[in-house]
Amino acid sequence: MKIDYAEAYVLDDGQTEVDIKTDEQNLPDYELYWTLDNDKYTKEKKYLLTSNKTQVCFQFSYSTVRPTYFILNFKKHEPLLFGYRILPVPGMYNLRDIGGYRTSAGMRIKWGQVYRSDYLHNLEPSGYTFVKNLGLRSIIDFRGAIEVKDTPDPVIDPAIHTFAFDPNAETAAIAGRAQNLDTGKDMKERAKEALAKGETGNDQMIRQQESFVDSPASIEAFSNTIKVTAQSKYLPSLQHCRGGKDRTGFGFMVLEGILGVPAELLVYDYMLTKRARVKKNARYYQKFLQQTGNKEVADYMYALFDTREEFITASITKIMREYGTIYQYATDKLGLTEAEYLNLRKSLLEKA
Template identity: 25%
Template sequence: MTDAGRIVPMDGGHNFRDIGGYPAANGRHVARGLVFRSGTMSELSDRDHAILDSLGLKVICDLRSTSERSRRPSRLPEAAQYEIWSRDHLMSAGDLTEAMRRPDATPETVRGMMIDAYRTLAYEQAPSYRELFLRIARGPLPLVFHCAAGKDRTGVATALLLDLLGVERAQIFADYALTDDFFARGCQLVASDPVDDRLAQVDPAIWEPMMRADPAYLAAMFVALEVRHGTVEAFIRDEFGLDDEDIAAIRDRLLV
């Protein structure tokens, strides 16, 4: 499966793609058409709705904060039969946004802040990730999970899932890097936020590192987890509370 083949082209969708097709453990592959990742779904067109129907989508897991969902609610068909899951929580990047507004902020300092943020992101989002992984293990599929840009919260969740399935790290990093194909669109979404315009007066060069799929970000996440837990699977067991049955179910369902 080529990178181009996994991207689902949409009019108003953002960074919507299939995580299947990657080689995994023991000569198997991640199944296609069962789990998708995405950015915001607030500007979906009627044609995009038809695409979701053609995918047979059953569940949408929205990883965004309460305020993000309020500012940019997902545009879904009124008669949609999807199960939509979300969790009420505060936006985690507020301090980062304020830091980028400081006079002494530079692209280098913002990149450093992103690296620091990735060291704790998986822990911060553990309640959401637990629900996502349990739905993959036990619930109806196909499923899509998404945040705003589809890079940070979504990217970490994807990396954890692919690692659990035995996908090689190089491939996981390559999947993460695909978000850079949507860089310009992601920047436009940030600049046009209908409510939160705190970055409107900031030089885009300052905050653009926040929008990049920099491999150093994901590497920081993996190092932080493995220093503390040894392996990604151990982190998932420790922090998500998944047991042998749940982990076996995820692998059985997603590996072919």
């Protein structure tokens, strides 16, 4: 039985939605349990329901202080552990566990080892406790020095190693200012100048994603990221930028690609930011319209803020065209060594 991944989401009405992605025509009956242990064989689990559907919803009170996991128990197959894809943390909207994705070679990324997110500046006290209980050993911040100075992350634990790896992504920084509703003269003029040249926000975002592949600052930032992540002493790790979309999105596309996650799942993982901030997106677009008084300018700004498939596929396509595989790109351009590759596989993958 092949399951590409299983994941859970918190719904607005207090329910939890469990989604199972599989090509199986008839999923066998399973029992669903929940647990606070990141262990599919744990005895500390509680029964929820029995089903054979690929999507089920149920009323559930998740832990507000530490991650909740779920277990699918099948009669004739190994149990499958998974968790919330977008972690419910007050003060953060895009904290995600990349666990569970199945690789082309039949392995699976472990849950609870690598997280991606928006910045931690707005973390609320209860969310602080949750993040601390992730047991992080490293935090990698892709933001620039000015961004970090203006909106610093709180110190979760002095023992956590913090790294600043800035790929010098000006467009992403501009999008961050848009997210702060900075629609002042500088922002408007940038948009008008670009529009006068026939450029859209979409064009700018695609150009940025392509530049991540080979710009010197990006190569240094993402090379350092891979080398840190390949060291088990820095795991579990949280990696973030401002919104957790573009700089973080490129970094995780590369990491997941090195591990063998197929391209369609790389795009899927990137696009989850859209789900994470669907309400925020609608609200902000209206703000852009109101504060600029110009639909073209608002559309331009919104494109920098939005999550679109063509952004991440632009960088994937460039890597595939010039290097053949993401692994080869990481080897040739980011300096990934064989030892680091083997360490990543050992630390982050398990049998599916």
